[in-house]
Amino acid sequence: xxxxxxxxxxxxxxxxxxxxxxxxxxxxxxxxxxxxxxxxxxxxxxxxxxxxxxxxxxxxxxxxxxxxxxxxxxxxxxxxxxxxxxxxxxxxxxxxxxxxxxxxxxxxxxxxxxxxxxxxxxxxxxxxxxxxxxxxxxxxxxxxxxxxxxxxxxxxxxxxxxxxxxxxxxxxxxxxxxxxxxxxxxxxxxxxxxxxxxxxxxxxxxxxxxxxxxxxx
Numbered sequence: 001x002x003x004x005x006x007x008x009x010x011x012x013x014x015x016x017x018x019x020x021x022x023x024x025x026x027x028x029x030x031x032x033x034x035x036x037x038x039x040x041x042x043x044x045x046x047x048x049x050x051x052x053x054x055x056x057x058x059x060x061x062x063x064x065x066x067x068x069x070x071x072x073x074x075x076x077x078x079x080x081x082x083x084x085x086x087x088x089x090x091x092x093x094x095x096x097x098x099x100x101x102x103x104x105x106x107x108x109x110x111x112x113x114x115x116x117x118x119x120x121x122x123x124x125x126x127x128x129x130x131x132x133x134x135x136x137x138x139x140x141x142x143x144x145x146x147x148x149x150x151x152x153x154x155x156x157x158x159x160x161x162x163x164x165x166x167x168x169x170x171x172x173x174x175x176x177x178x179x180x181x182x183x184x185x186x187x188x189x190x191x192x193x194x195x196x197x198x199x200x201x202x203x204x205x206x207x208x209x210x211x212x213x214x215x216x217x
Contacts, residue, residue: 005042005124010128019139020099024085025145025148029078032066032155032158036062036063039066040063043062044056062161096142104131107134132156139155140152
């Protein structure tokens with residue numbers, strides 16, 4: 001089981017680099033979808049054979065929402081906004097990958113410094129979780145299009161989920177579903193905002209939204 005968990009965490013890191021290196025929005029959305037499925041499997045695998053109905057149902061719901069529903073909404077927003085790829089990000093993709101490598105090194109260092117109970121987390125969980133969150137922050141601050149920044153927000157949340165996967169299933173069901181509903185509502189609102197921004201300005205570049213103030217005057 002530990003080998004399966006480590007494999008999931010390695011793939012989680014690889015999807016983070018995929019998100020940093022790709023300019024195609026469809027590929028970035030697929031990376032986020034893969035992360036959602038991986039997190040659902042991770043939450044089940046972390047139970048170490050002590051499966052329960054709630055312990056299986058909640059991760060499956062999470063995987064379905066993160067891996068199917070949210071990507072479907074993002075693909076729809078991409079079509080409505082007529083956005084195919086991220087053009088001229090604030091930092092180049094090569095620099096993004098280098099920044100991601102530095103974030104991975106920092107995450108590995110933090111993973112060694114942060115001591116958790118041995119039964120709560122495998123050695124790679126903390127570094128993978130920190131790295132996924134840092135990738136989300138990098139995407140949010142280095143990309144121009146609002147849709148890509150939404151993907152960064154989801155990556156950031158995925159990192160938080162991965163960090164708490166060992167204890168998440170011990171939380172009350174309503175708390176877990178409340179977190180999932182909060183993410184769903186956030187992406188839904190962002191999708192509506194992206195659609196209206198695209199309809200008003202014919203683009204979704206956030207650095208050009210200053211024109212909104214001039215138009216409202």
